[in-house]
Amino acid sequence: MSKIIVMTSGKGGVGKTTSSAAFATGLALRGFKTVVIDFDVGLRNLDLVMGCERRVVFDFINVINGEAKLNQALIKDKRIENLYILPTSQTRDKDALTREGVEKVLNELSKDFDYILCDSPAGIERGALMSLYFADHAIIVTNPEVSSVRDSDRILGVLNSRSRRAEQGLEPVTQQLLLTRYDPERVEKGEMLKVDDVLEILAIPLLGVIPESQAVLRASNVGMPVILDEVSNAGLAYSDAVGRFLGEDIEHRFVTPQKKGLFSRLLRRSA
Amino acid sequence: MSIFNFFRATPRASAVQAKERLQIVMAHERAGRSGPDYLPMLQQELLAVIAKYVNIDENKVEVKLDRGGDCSTLEVNIELPAREQAKAAAAAKATEKPAGNDVGAAKRPAGGAVGNGGAKKRI
Ligand SMILES: Nc1ncnc2c1ncn2[C@@H]1O[C@H](COP(=O)(O)OP(=O)(O)O)[C@@H](O)[C@H]1O
Numbered sequence: 001m002s003k004i005i006v007m008t009s010g011k012g013g014v015g016k017t018t019s020s021a022a023f024a025t026g027l028a029l030r031g032f033k034t035v036v037i038d039f040d041v042g043l044r045n046l047d048l049v050m051g052c053e054r055r056v057v058f059d060f061i062n063v064i065n066g067e068a069k070l071n072q073a074l075i076k077d078k079r080i081e082n083l084y085i086l087p088t089s090q091t092r093d094k095d096a097l098t099r100e101g102v103e104k105v106l107n108e109l110s111k112d113f114d115y116i117l118c119d120s121p122a123g124i125e126r127g128a129l130m131s132l133y134f135a136d137h138a139i140i141v142t143n144p145e146v147s148s149v150r151d152s153d154r155i156l157g158v159l160n161s162r163s164r165r166a167e168q169g170l171e172p173v174t175q176q177l178l179l180t181r182y183d184p185e186r187v188e189k190g191e192m193l194k195v196d197d198v199l200e201i202l203a204i205p206l207l208g209v210i211p212e213s214q215a216v217l218r219a220s221n222v223g224m225p226v227i228l229d230e231v232s233n234a235g236l237a238y239s240d241a242v243g244r245f246l247g248e249d250i251e252h253r254f255v256t257p258q259k260k261g262l263f264s265r266l267l268r269r270s271a
Numbered sequence: 272m273s274i275f276n277f278f279r280a281t282p283r284a285s286a287v288q289a290k291e292r293l294q295i296v297m298a299h300e301r302a303g304r305s306g307p308d309y310l311p312m313l314q315q316e317l318l319a320v321i322a323k324y325v326n327i328d329e330n331k332v333e334v335k336l337d338r339g340g341d342c343s344t345l346e347v348n349i350e351l352p353a354r355e356q357a358k359a360a361a362a363a364k365a366t367e368k369p370a371g372n373d374v375g376a377a378k379r380p381a382g383g384a385v386g387n388g389g390a391k392k393r394i
């Protein structure tokens with residue numbers, strides 16, 4: 001039986017797709033057979049971030065409608081063993097996501113995969129609801145910014161009332177915070193909410209803090225999950241977060257302004 | 272090539288790659304926007320034709336696509352059964368199927384959903 005994770009936020013543009021790509025890749029790198037599913041029907045983007053956009057033949061909706069077999073729609077990552085992408089449809093709308101259809105596909109994937117990662121669309125409508133309904137674990141992607149924090153709280157409410165686990169009175173979906181686009185320098189200047197502020201308000205455990213990083217744009221430009229950029233802070237922060245998700249005890253990095261290294265201090269002195 | 276190289280030392284800047292990738296994928300999307308998505312139907316009809324001659328397992332059909340700027344390649348891999356079986360199957364099918372090229376009428380294996388998907392598109 002596989003574990004189902006939803007990457008969700010309520011708000012759009014906070015880093016769900018970036019985080020889904022990074023997380024799925026990180027789980028696969030650690031040897032878990034992982035599939036990442038794009039639930040953003042009509043606005044397909046995970047394929048671009050994963051760099052497989054040219055290879056999409058069939059999609060999630062084709063499989064739900066019985067127009068293609070699951071194994072025909074799954075795209076095997078060319079770089080990483082154990083990593084698969086299930087792209088969504090670019091032409092249909094969210095009504096194509098029926099609960100029965102989604103369940104059927106997830107059940108079939110469950111036989112084969114260790115982790116199923118669902119990349120939620122923004123909002124709290126059908127696509128978002130379907131992506132979280134069957135989840136065992138929720139990763140709440142939040143930016144240190146007022147509207148994002150509020151929307152995250154709203155999604156926590158939805159998870160607690162409208163997920164399968166809630167409806168069937170099972171053990172609740174686990175909820176962890178992934179604070180992304182964090183800028184320690186602005187935090188220090190008092191211009192941005194601190195990690196602790198957000199934690200206090202949302203009151204869920206902290207999975208990781210992903211710094212604002214230029215590496216993210218560079219990675220999406222070339223279609224490579226940023227976690228593979230092992231020299232970037234964002235990549236390392238995602239790696240740590242995956243480790244924590246798997247139960248490892250890893251200290252948080254990149255939450256305070258980076259000390260100027262010896263090299264740059266020397267440079268400055270000589271300049 | 273290490274990942275480090277991939278990010279730092281590629282000959283083309285990442286923004287150039289971004290533009291090229293977008294141009295390719297969006298050209299295909301815009302072209303496809305007018306008509307129906309033909310791939311599910313194409314696959315289904317292709318399989319129906321082949322199924323007239325050999326037994327095929329739908330789970331052993333692999334469809335790969337690589338969209339390029341100038342041309343795209345569609346690769347369909349169908350695992351055929353052993354030769355003897357194939358002959359026998361072909362003979363059997365030939366007698367049980369009406370003649371003609373009505374691929375839509377070809378018998379589908381279990382799970383008629385595939386047929387429905389194609390039929391919907393034909394309208
Ligand atoms: N840590 C980060 N640093 C800088 N930019 C980021 C970071 N995380 C995400 N972004 C950028 O934010 C935008 C939205 O990210 P995306 O993952 O598509 O969000 P969502 O899926 O939640 O809509 C993208 O342009 C992405 O490159």
Ligand SMILES: [Mg+2]
Nearest residue numbers: 016017040045
């Ligand atoms: Mg997204």
